[in-house]
Structures are given as C-alpha cells and as structure tokens.
Amino acid sequence: MEPTSHKFTQNARRAIGDDRLQAALANFTTTFPKKRLDVISRLPEFDDLRDEGVAIKKHVHANLDFYLERFEARVIEQGGTVHWCRDAQEARETIFGLCRAAGAKTVTKSKSMIGEEIAINEHLEAGGIEAVETDLGEYIIQIRGESPSHILVPAIHLTGEDIADTFKEKHTQLPADRDLGEPDAILREARAVLREKFLAADVGLSGANMLIAETGSVVVVTNEGNADLVMNLPKTHIVLASIEKVMPTLEDAATILRLLARSATGQDITAYTTFATGPARRGETDGPQDFHVVLLDNGRTEMLAGEFKDMLRCIRCGACLNHCPVYASVGGHAYGWVYSGPMGKVLTPNILGAHKAADLPNASTFCGKCEEICPMRIPLPRMMRHWRERQFVSGKGAAAKGKSGLKLWAWLAKRPPLYRLAASAAAGFLRILGRGKGRIGRLPVAEGRTFQALYRENGSKEQ
Amino acid sequence: MSGAREDILAAIRRAEVAPDGDPAGRLANPQPNLVPARGQGLPAELLARFIAEAEAAKASIARLSGRNEIPAAAEAYLAANSQPFEIKAAPGLANVPWTKQSLLTVNFGRAEGSDHVGISEAFAGIAETGTLMVLSGPDNPASVNFLPDTHLLVLDASRIVGAYEDGWALLRREHGKTGFMPRMVNWITGPSRSADIELILLLGVHGPRRLHILLIDG
Ligand code: SF4
Numbered sequence: 001m002e003p004t005s006h007k008f009t010q011n012a013r014r015a016i017g018d019d020r021l022q023a024a025l026a027n028f029t030t031t032f033p034k035k036r037l038d039v040i041s042r043l044p045e046f047d048d049l050r051d052e053g054v055a056i057k058k059h060v061h062a063n064l065d066f067y068l069e070r071f072e073a074r075v076i077e078q079g080g081t082v083h084w085c086r087d088a089q090e091a092r093e094t095i096f097g098l099c100r101a102a103g104a105k106t107v108t109k110s111k112s113m114i115g116e117e118i119a120i121n122e123h124l125e126a127g128g129i130e131a132v133e134t135d136l137g138e139y140i141i142q143i144r145g146e147s148p149s150h151i152l153v154p155a156i157h158l159t160g161e162d163i164a165d166t167f168k169e170k171h172t173q174l175p176a177d178r179d180l181g182e183p184d185a186i187l188r189e190a191r192a193v194l195r196e197k198f199l200a201a202d203v204g205l206s207g208a209n210m211l212i213a214e215t216g217s218v219v220v221v222t223n224e225g226n227a228d229l230v231m232n233l234p235k236t237h238i239v240l241a242s243i244e245k246v247m248p249t250l251e252d253a254a255t256i257l258r259l260l261a262r263s264a265t266g267q268d269i270t271a272y273t274t275f276a277t278g279p280a281r282r283g284e285t286d287g288p289q290d291f292h293v294v295l296l297d298n299g300r301t302e303m304l305a306g307e308f309k310d311m312l313r314c315i316r317c318g319a320c321l322n323h324c325p326v327y328a329s330v331g332g333h334a335y336g337w338v339y340s341g342p343m344g345k346v347l348t349p350n351i352l353g354a355h356k357a358a359d360l361p362n363a364s365t366f367c368g369k370c371e372e373i374c375p376m377r378i379p380l381p382r383m384m385r386h387w388r389e390r391q392f393v394s395g396k397g398a399a400a401k402g403k404s405g406l407k408l409w410a411w412l413a414k415r416p417p418l419y420r421l422a423a424s425a426a427a428g429f430l431r432i433l434g435r436g437k438g439r440i441g442r443l444p445v446a447e448g449r450t451f452q453a454l455y456r457e458n459g460s461k462e463q
Numbered sequence: 464m465s466g467a468r469e470d471i472l473a474a475i476r477r478a479e480v481a482p483d484g485d486p487a488g489r490l491a492n493p494q495p496n497l498v499p500a501r502g503q504g505l506p507a508e509l510l511a512r513f514i515a516e517a518e519a520a521k522a523s524i525a526r527l528s529g530r531n532e533i534p535a536a537a538e539a540y541l542a543a544n545s546q547p548f549e550i551k552a553a554p555g556l557a558n559v560p561w562t563k564q565s566l567l568t569v570n571f572g573r574a575e576g577s578d579h580v581g582i583s584e585a586f587a588g589i590a591e592t593g594t595l596m597v598l599s600g601p602d603n604p605a606s607v608n609f610l611p612d613t614h615l616l617v618l619d620a621s622r623i624v625g626a627y628e629d630g631w632a633l634l635r636r637e638h639g640k641t642g643f644m645p646r647m648v649n650w651i652t653g654p655s656r657s658a659d660i661e662l663i664l665l666l667g668v669h670g671p672r673r674l675h676i677l678l679i680d681g
Contacts, residue, residue, distance in 0.1 A: 024661070031662055045499040052496045062483035065475045070490060084468035136668055137659035153659055160660050183660040187668060194669065199576045214490050215644045225655040225670025228609045232647070243471065248486065249493035254627035258499070265658070269592045271520070272670065273650035280646060283601035285573040287646050301474035309480070 004336035005348050005357040011334035021157050021331050028156050029328040035266025036319065036373075043262065053259050054377050056252045057313040060244075061304060067213040067246045068295065074216025078278025080291035088118035091296045095120055095205065095238060098292055099129050102236040104202040110220065110227035111135040112207025113151055113316055114240050114296060116338035117351065120205070131205070132197045134226040136190055143170045149332030150340065152264055152318040157331055160186065194226075204230035204288065208241035209315070210256065211293070214249045217277040218293065221260065221270045231276050237288035239276075242296045244304075244312040250275070256315060259375040263317040299351045307386055311346050313376035318343075320370035320380060342370035342380040349387055495628040502591035502626025509590040513623050514678075516593025520653030521666065522674040530617075533677055534564035537582065537615055540675050546580055546613050553583040555602030556617065573604035574611055581611035581671075585651075587630045588623040588678075592652055595676070596630045599647035608649055614671035616651070620680045 004011060015021055040046045060067055072082040083098075085091040099107055107129055109115060121131040121142065133142040137154040141147065144166050148154030155163065164180035167189055180186050206227050210219040218239045220227045231237050247253050253275075261267040280287030303312055321327045321341030332340035337357075339347045345364065349357040370380040501512065514524055525536045533556070541548055552561075554571045561569045574581050583603050585595040595616055599605040608614060624630055627650075635643055655670030666672050 028662055043499055043501065045497060048497055049499070056496070059483045059486070059489075062480045063486040064480075065472050066486045068472070068475075084471055086467045086470055090467060134669065135659075136657045140659070153662070155659055156662075160663075163660060183663050184665055186660055187657070187665045191668060195576055198669070214493060217644055217648075223656045223658075224668035225609050226668070228605065228647075228649065229669055232605050232609065243475075248489045250631045251493050251495050251628055254631070255496045257627070268516070268520075269594060269650070269652050271651065271653050271656055273594075273652075275644065275648040275650075277644040277646055277648075281600070284599065284604070284646060285601065286604045286606040287599065295471075297471045297474070301471060301478060304475060304480065305478035309478075 003348075003352055003356055005352065006355070007336060008334060011336055012330040015330040015334045020159060020162075024157055024159070025328055025331050028150075028153070029322060032266055032319075032322040036263060036322070037266075039262045039266050039268055042268075043258070046259075046262070049255060049258050050375050050377060052255050053315075053375060054313065056247065056255060057376060060246060060248065061309060061312060064243065064246070064304065067248060068243060070213040071211050071216055071246050072295075074213070075278065075291070075293055076216075078216055078291070080216070080278045080293060083292060083294045085294055085296050085298075087298050088296075091118050091240065091294055091298070092120060092123040094294055095240065096123060096127055096129070098236065098238055099124065099203050100127075102203050102290065104129055104236070106130045106132065106197060106201045107203045107205050108197055108201040108230050108234065109133050109138075110204075110206045110222065110230040111138050111154070112205070112240050113338060114207055114242050115205065116148065117298065118240075118296070120240070132194070132201070134194050134198065134224075134230060135222070136187070136224060136226075139190060139194065140166065147333065147338060150318060150321060151316055151332075151338075157333065198229045198233055201230075201234045203236045203238060204232075204234040205238045205240060206230050208239050208245055208293075209260070210253050211241055211246045212248075212250060212253055212275070213246055215275075215277055217250075217275045219247075219253055219257075219273065219275055221257070221273045223265075223267075223271045225272050228272060228274055231274065231288070232286050235288055236290040237276070237279075237292070239291075239293045240296065241293065242298065243300050260315055260317055263315075263319040263373070263375040303350055308346065308350055308383060310378050311343075311350070311383060313378055314343055314347075315376060316343075317375055319373050319375065323369045323373050325365055325367060325369070342384070343378075346378075346380060346383045346387070354387065354390060493631075495626075498626045498628055499591065502589075502629070504590070504625060506623070509623050509625050510620060513588050513590040513593055516590065517588075517595075517653070517676060518593070520593050521656075522593065522653045522676055524676045524678055527677055527679050529681060530558075530679060531560050531563070533559045533582075533617060534561050534567060536677050538564045538567055540615065541580060541613070544613065544673060546673075549578075550580045550582055550615075551575070551578040551607060551611065552581075553603045553607050555584055555600075556582060574606040574609070576610060578607075578611045580613045580615070581607040582615040582617065583607040585616050585618040585676075586622070587633055588618050588620075589627055589630050589650070590623055590625050591627070594627075594650045594652045596634075597649040597651055598634075598645040599649070600645050605647045605649060608651065609670045612667060612671055613673045613675070614654070615675050615677060617677045617679065620678055 083094045124131040133139045140155040149157040208218045261270045279291040324341050327341040335344045366381050548566050549568045551574050586598045587596040654666050654674040655668050657668040
C-alpha cells in the first residue's frame with residue numbers, strides 16, 4: 001500500500017466524520033483496556049515481569065549479533081536455511097525466489113506485520129503467485145483491498161454487515177441468497193473458503209513473535225490456529241522476522257509471553273503458542289520439507305545505534321493503541337501505513353523516513369498513557385518528541401508550521417472518546433505541566449493545542 | 464544477497480550498545496526468570512488450578528481413572544455433542560483398547576482436511592494458564608491438533624506442572640540437553656477463537672471448535 005502518513009491531518013478529519021468507525025472505536029477502546037485490567041489483577045507480579053522483560057530485551061540489544069548468529073547456527077543444524085536481508089526490496093525478492101523455487105501457485109499466510117511492512121502480498125501477486133491471508137481479520141481486509149486498522153484486530157473498523165456484504169461480493173462461487181446475518185455464519189464461510197486454500201497451498205508464509213537463539217525455534221502466537229496450519233500443511237515454510245525478534249532462551253520467551261497476551265487482548269495467554277523448529281523430522285507424516293527464515297533489518301540496526309533503540313523492545317502487543325485517546329478518535333487508517341497509534345508514530349518515520357510521515361509525531365496529546373501501559377516500558381512520548389524536535393530543526397511538518405495541528409486538535413477535543421479519557425490524560429498532563437494548577441476542566445480543550453503552545457499559555461497566564 | 468549478513472552484523476557492532484551480561488553462559492545454562500505464584504504450588508493445588516484455568520479458556524474436561532476408559536469417554540463426548548463417531552487418532556494412541564467401543568471407527572495417522580474428530584496426547588499440562596503442552600512427532604502428528612473440528616486431548620494428571628518453565632525443564636530432562644526440541648511444541652489453551660467480527664468471541668475459526676481434555680488420574 002502507498003503510505004499516506006504525511007497526510008495524517010486529512011486522514012484524521014475524514015475518520016472523525018465516519019459515524020460507523022466511531023462506534024467501532026468506542027466499543028473496542030473500552031473493551032480491551034477493561035479486559036487487560038481484569039487479567040492483570042490476577043497476576044500480582046505483572047509489573048515485576050515487565051521489569052524482567054525490559055532487562056531481557058536490553059541484554060539482547062547488547063548482544064544482538066551473538067544471538068542472531070547462534071539462532072542461525074541452530075536453524076542450519078536442524079536442516080533449515082537463514083536468509084539475511086538489508087531492506088524490504090531484498091526480502092521481497094528473497095521470498096519471491098523461494099516461492100518460485102518451490103513451484104508455488106498459492107501461498108497461505110498467517111498474520112505478519114513485517115509482511116505488511118514490506119508489502120509482500122502485492123509483490124507475490126505481481127509475480128503471478130496467489131497470496132492468501134488466513135487470519136480472519138486480515139483475510140477480510142485483504143479481499144476488500146484495505147490495510148489493517150489495528151495490528152491485532154485488523155478489521156476493527158468494519159461491522160458484521162460490512163463483512164457479510166464483502167463476502168457476498170467476493171465469494172461468487174456460493175449461492176447469492178445465503179444467510180450471513182449471524183457472525184457465526186460469516187465465520188463458517190471463512191473457515192470453509194480458507195480450508196481449501198490451506199490444503200492447496202504450496203508454501204506457508206508466517207511471521208514470528210520471537211526467535212529463540214538457544215534452539216533455533218520460531219515462536220508464533222495466534223487465537224485462531226491459522227498459523228499452525230500455515231506451518232504444518234505446505235511443503236515449504238518461510239518465516240519472515242525482523243532481527244530484533246531474537247531472544248536468548250525458552251525461559252526468556254516464557255517471560256515475554258506472560259506479558260504479551262495480557263497486554264494485547266486481555267487474555268492470560270492466546271489459544272495457541274507454537275514453537276516451530278526446523279523442517280519435518282524423520283518418520284513424521286506432516287510438516288514442511290523445507291524451512292526458511294528470512295531475517296530482515298529494514299532500519300532496525302539504525303535504530304539500535306541511535307535514540308530510538310528502546311523502540312526495538314516493542315513486542316507488538318497493541319496496548320498503546322488500545323489506550324491512546326488519539327487512536328480512539330481517528331482509528332488506525334488515519335496513520336496512513338501499517339503501524340498505527342503511538343508505536344506507529346515512532347516506527348513509521350524510522351522505517352519510511354521522516355519526510356513520508358511528517359504529521360505523525362504531532363498526533364499526540366502527550367498524555368503519557370501509552371508509556372504507562374506499555375509492557376516493555378518504552379518511553380513513547382519522549383520518542384515522539386524526538387521526531388518533533390527534528391522537524392523543528394529541519395523546518396518541516398505540522399510542528400514547525402503550527403497551524404494544521406491546532407485545527408485538528410480542536411476537532412479531536414470535541415469527540416467523546418477524548419472527553420472520556422480526559423481524566424486519565426489529565427494526570428499525565430498536569431505532571432508534565434507542573435504549573436497547570438489542576439485546572440482539569442480546561443484540559444479537553446487544552447488538548448487542542450500542541451504541548452509547547454499549552455505550556456507557554458499556562459505558563460504566561462498563571463505565573 | 465551475499466554481503467547482507469555481514470553488513471547487518473557489522474551495523475549491529477557499529478551501534479556499540481553497552482555490554483550487558485554473559486550471553487554464552489545464558490545459552491549454556493538456561494535459567495528461569497521470575498515465576499509467578501500462580502505457576503507454583505503443591506500437586507493437588509496445581510491440578511485444581513489446571514482444571515479451573517482450562518475450563519475458563521473454554522476447554523471441557525473428563526476425569527478418567529485409566530487409559531482403558533478413553534474409548535468410552537470419547538464416545539460419550541461425541542454422542543453428547545452430536546459429532547460423528549469417526550476419529551483420526553495419533554499413532555501413539557494405538558495401544559488404547561479402541562475395539563471395546565464398537566460404535567467408534569478409529570484410523571491412525573496425520574489428519575486430513577476431511578477429518579471431523581482428532582485425538583492426540585499431551586506431553587504436559589501447565590497449571591498457571593490451563594495450557595496443554597503437545598509435542599509433534601511420528602507418534603503424535605501436529606495436524607491432528609488443528610484440522611479437525613473437535614479435538615480430544617489425552618493428559619496424564621501426573622504430568623501437570625506449575626509454570627511454563629517447568630514444562631521446559633521436563634522436556635530437557637526427558638529429551639536431552641541439546642536437540643531436545645521436537646519440530647513443533649504446541650501450547651494449546653482452549654479451542655480456536657476469534658474476535659475479529661465486532662469483537663464478538665467466536666469459537667472454531669481454523670482450528671477446533673471444541674477442545675475436550677481426557678484427564679487420566681492415577
Ligand atoms: S510500544 Fe509497547 S504498548 Fe505499544 S505495541 Fe509496542 S510493546 Fe505494545
């Protein structure tokens with residue numbers, strides 16, 4: 001997909017006028033945070049586990065070369081192959097080449113944000129290979145020709161009715177008068193249609209939540225079980241993962257897994273957590289004959305060397321989206337690319353370049369909620385400020401121009417999700433402002449201003 | 464793509480992140496990090512927690528007093544849920560006295576797309592989240608866990624441990640210090656699910672709609 005991150009302001013305005021989107025967002029930005037709190041209340045060690053998760057990731061970053069080489073050695077020992085790719089182009093070509101070599105007509109995919117990042121589907125399709133998303137939400141947006149509006153629930157912007165209409169339009173092989181009024185009927189249809197694809201696929205392409213240096217294993221979590229079919233049925237399994245996903249041991253993975261689903265969907269753990277290690281063993285009647293891991297850099301080593309290093313701790317849980325008042329108001333598509341919400345605001349300029357994401361770092365109330373709930377304690381507001389400062393220096397973007405940002409915030413301030421969150425946002429605001437004198441009543445409107453403007457305003461009036 | 468590997472490794476080294484810990488030692492001697500209290504306890508507590516957590520994840524459980532009760536329990540469950548009496552069983556369960564239950568048709572091997580019911584065996588049960596740890600292999604094909612609409616999973620109650628880390632320790636103890644990982648280790652917690660349509664929880668997307676645990680006490 002062509003990124004439109006530089007047009008955040010326009011995208012956001014459109015999203016705010018979309019009533020159905022607003023209803024979906026309201027549903028989901030209340031459901032997930034509540035479920036998260038419920039499961040965390042049953043795990044008193046949660047905050048200590050966060051500290052351990054952060055420590056493990058810091059240790060990995062200090063030894064990234066070592067762990068990647070060990071991971072590679074283990075994969076090779078098991079009979080697999082590792083392909084290193086510097087950028088999206090190299091990864092696309094590598095995967096296409098592997099699919100070609102496997103004689104692939106159909107590739108089944110389990111959800112991979114890296115796959116979205118490098119636009120692998122478009123590349124395979126252009127080369128005449130059918131790429132089928134199998135995560136239900138991803139499949140829905142794929143056949144609609146859209147991009148994910150959330151990293152976990154990609155079709156969150158759609159109603160059941162929208163999805164039923166799409167299925168009727170696209171699944172022309174089925175009777176036109178079938179009843180898709182119930183969500184379960186939609187689900188049954190998706191299962192049946194995708195089951196055929198699973199059985200026909202020559203190559204399975206999966207992402208990875210983690211890579212284990214100790215064993216050469218690939219860790220994939222899903223609730224649907226689609227990744228397990230992707231990894232078990234086709235003759236060739238290709239894993240696509242960025243380099244920062246590597247972890248030392250199985251024990252370290254367990255620590256991260258205790259944080260991931262709780263932060264993401266408010267589950268103690270997802271239905272399926274799979275550790276896949278190499279191709280089929282002797283005597284096995286299922287599993288792939290060929291096992292490939294494509295290791296992608298695409299901007300990560302640059303982040304490692306600079307002020308965005310902490311962002312490499314991100315485990316893609318989506319909690320910062322679920323708790324963000326801006327995301328709650330505009331949804332994922334406004335961010336214009338595959339990563340949205342606070343994590344997207346930091347990642348997108350890092351991967352695409354700041355010029356393609358000019359508005360993004362400004363799309364923040366700096367309420368601090370994202371950092372507060374991030375399981376990996378990533379200082380997201382600080383990093384967004386990094387980008388703003390860079391834009392000031394280069395004289396680009398809304399932070400430098402001032403204007404369009406202000407108008408947008410006036411819009412946002414009128415939206416209920418912002419008001420709902422105003423109380424919690426206020427705490428963060430007041431802390432930052434220091435001299436704000438607790439005038440919480442003004443804050444929803446005050447969020448209409450950039451942080452600097454607000455600070456100046458309060459400072460000059462009340463000192 | 465020659466050179467990409469060296470380029471990436473060189474870029475990592477150039478980043479000069481401050482040294483931290485002993486990575487070789489960490490891999491040579493893997494240690495648990497913090498294990499939460501819910502992953503610890505006496506065997507009876509762990510058994511009770513396993514059952515409660517698995518049921519909370521929408522699995523169902525039947526308690527059996529021996530492996531010879533597996534066929535009758537399977538038949539009873541399938542009858543109660545109006546499922547066909549045709550089972551694809553993991554070859555490792557060939558020693559179960561299946562012929563005792565004459566209504567069942569049991570075939571052994573990996574699952575096909577047309578199989579409605581599958582039965583396989585768990586390596587361990589993990590109490591902290593009611594999770595089943597299942598290993599793949601010639602005797603226990605992974606496809607049996609995922610293709611059928613109904614999945615029956617045999618678990619010996621003596622193999623219930625507290626935490627994920629205990630599962631890894633058991634695996635290392637029984638399968639050796641290196642090369643102990645089977646092709647697939649599946650942690651299974653309840654049946655397949657999705658909330659992708661309006662956040663409504665639906666079961667049985669691509670994997671099984673029903674997960675029934677046959678828990679062998681003894
Ligand atoms: S930045 Fe933190 S909260 Fe956001 S997705 Fe990454 S790990 Fe989760």
